[in-house]
Amino acid sequence: MDTPAIRTENLTRTYRLPRRRWGKAPAPDAPREFTALAGVTLDVRPGELFGLLGPNGAGKTTLIKILTTLLAPTSGTAEVGGLDVVSQARRIRPFINMVSGGESSGYGILNVRENLWLFARMYGVPTALAHDRIDSMLGVVGLTEKAGSRVSHLSTGQRQKMNFCRGFITDPKVLFLDEPTLGLDVTSARAIRGFVREWMKQDPSRTLLLTTHYMAEADDLCDRLAIIDQGKVLACDTPGNLKKRVQEYPIFELSLAPGSGGWAKLGDLPGVHQSTAVEKPESIEVKVALFEEPAIGAVVQTLATNGARILALKKVEPTLEDVFIELVGHGLADAEETTAKGAPADA
Ligand SMILES: Nc1ncnc2c1ncn2[C@@H]1O[C@H](COP(=O)(O)OP(=O)(O)OP(=O)(O)O)[C@@H](O)[C@H]1O
Ligand SMILES: [Mg+2]
Numbered sequence: 067m068d069t070p071a072i073r074t075e076n077l078t079r080t081y082r083l084p085r086r087r088w089g090k091a092p093a094p095d096a097p098r099e100f101t102a103l104a105g106v107t108l109d110v111r112p113g114e115l116f117g118l119l120g121p122n123g124a125g126k127t128t129l130i131k132i133l134t135t136l137l138a139p140t141s142g143t144a145e146v147g148g149l150d151v152v153s154q155a156r157r158i159r160p161f162i163n164m165v166s167g168g169e170s171s172g173y174g175i176l177n178v179r180e181n182l183w184l185f186a187r188m189y190g191v192p193t194a195l196a197h198d199r200i201d202s203m204l205g206v207v208g209l210t211e212k213a214g215s216r217v218s219h220l221s222t223g224q225r226q227k228m229n230f231c232r233g234f235i236t237d238p239k240v241l242f243l244d245e246p247t248l249g250l251d252v253t254s255a256r257a258i259r260g261f262v263r264e265w266m267k268q269d270p271s272r273t274l275l276l277t278t279h280y281m282a283e284a285d286d287l288c289d290r291l292a293i294i295d296q297g298k299v300l301a302c303d304t305p306g307n308l309k310k311r312v313q314e315y316p317i318f319e320l321s322l323a324p325g326s327g328g329w330a331k332l333g334d335l336p337g338v339h340q341s342t343a344v345e346k347p348e349s350i351e352v353k354v355a356l357f358e359e360p361a362i363g364a365v366v367q368t369l370a371t372n373g374a375r376i377l378a379l380k381k382v383e384p385t386l387e388d389v390f391i392e393l394v395g396h397g398l399a400d401a402e403e404t405t406a407k408g409a410p411a412d413a
Contacts, residue, residue, distance in 0.1 A: 069148035071240055071273035072110035072133060077142035078297075079103040079128050102128040104297035105142065110290075113270045115262070117284040117291035118277040119386065121394070125297040126277040127166070130242050133275070134164045146240055160189065165233035167226060167245035174218030178209065178228050181217055182235055189236040196235060203231035206261045207254065223250050230258060234265065243276045247283060259287055281386040293386075293393055300393040305386060312392050313384040315339050315355040318362055320369070321378040322350040328372025335368060337361025349377060 080099040102125045110116045118126045131137035132144050135155035144151045146158045172181050179200055186196035204210045207227035217225060226249070233241055246262070247255035266272055278284050284291050285305045292302040301308060322329060324345075329352050333341040340355040354365055362379075369376060 068112050070109045070145070071112045071114065072108065072116070072144075072146055072275060074106050074108045074129075074133075074144040075142055077103055077106040077129070077132065077144050078140045079125075079132060079137065080140045102297050103132075103139075106294070106297070106299055108292060108299065108302065110273060110275060112273050113266075114289045115266050115274045115276065115287055117288035118275065118294055119279065119281070119284045119291050119390070120277075120294035121279060123296075124294045126294065127244055128297075129294075130164065130166075130244050130275070130277065134162060134242055135159060161239040162242065163189075163233045163236050163238035164242040165229050165244065165246060167243075167248035172217040172225060172228060175216065177214050177216050178204070178220070179213045181228065182231055185232050186235045191236060199235040199237075200231070203234055207231060207257065223254065226250065227254065227258075239271065240273045240275070243274065245277055245279070247278070247280065255283075259283065262287060281390070285386050293390060295394050301389070308386065308389045309384045312388045313382075315357065316359045316362075317353060317355050317382040318365070319378075319380050319382055320352040320354070320365075320376055322352060322369065323375035323377055324349060326350055326369065326372075326374035328369045328374045331368060331372070332365055335361065335364050337364055353382075 078101065080101045082099050083097060085096070085098070104125075106125070106129060118124075118129065120126055128137065132139050132151060133146055135151050135158055138152055146162060149158050151158060173184070176184065179197075182200045182203075183193070183196055186199065187193070191199070200213075201210075204213055207230055209224060209227050209231070212220065212224060212228075217228065220228065230243075230246055233243065243262070247258055250258065262274065262276070266274055276284075276287065288305060290302065290304050291308070292299045293308070294300065301311075320329075324347070329341075329343050329350060332338055332352065332354055337357050338354055338361060339357050341352065343350055343352045354362075356362060356365075359381075366376065366379070
């Protein structure tokens, strides 16, 4: 079996909390530490595009910092490419890279190209190859015209795009993207997702770990994902399997013209698990849960033979939001509203 690209076992990280604040003595019962990761066990295979999905403060960045050797675990183990993040950190660093969506790194007095070139050279990328990769990456994010601009003159989104480029010009084997589309406009976010997908297809030995709190982005991009909250992995599976958990039966919604008949009989059909209907002045809204999807044929047939006019018919797909609510007890969007992180960029 392949060595996992990323593996953690019972990984924990606690942060020590300051004892004194504003010169006041601490309350005797004030906690001394905060647990950001509480026993995380994960296995990411080479070639996987793996997602970490969780609300603010869930521990995503803490986990990425440990995996990128920037932060030591408190206990448990973490390996990248089969190497231990603590004792073999120096061997891990050359083949990984990390980009954080919210960061404002870069040397302000250098221009975009110089920044990227400097970074590529630190990783030992030959100059000519570095320039080729820089050109191609700037094209991907639409920053070609800003290649000669000082980083301090870039807008927040442009700086973020430059950082995104930085992640790829070293051609890492394992790449960590912490909220890559945070705050980007719709078109840019879409271009970045498209590129990430292509980049993974180009070389099956690449592995990418991505954090996001945009449900649709996780759903769209990730082969598998872990839902994390308060430092714990609550579930880890493919987006499809996670969604199946919350919806046992296929569900369809039908909108019928007023006066339509037949809807009251739907619950008696052999393929129908459950049927509900709400009569409104302008329509009758019917919801049917089926044992198997093809039973929708019998539903439509029954309605038609009873003189019903179907105005609309759609399958109700569960979302990762539904999965999240079931696991955490509240929606991710609820958690988001209380922060100043901005709206999802067309995720
Ligand atoms: N240096 C630190 N000292 C104390 N607590 C910290 C420190 N860094 C992070 N924390 C706490 O650890 C928890 C996890 O933080 P982390 O940055 O890993 O969350 P996150 O999942 O990345 O959240 P976000 O979606 O907001 O980026 C938070 O409650 C945070 O306040
Ligand atoms: Mg974070």
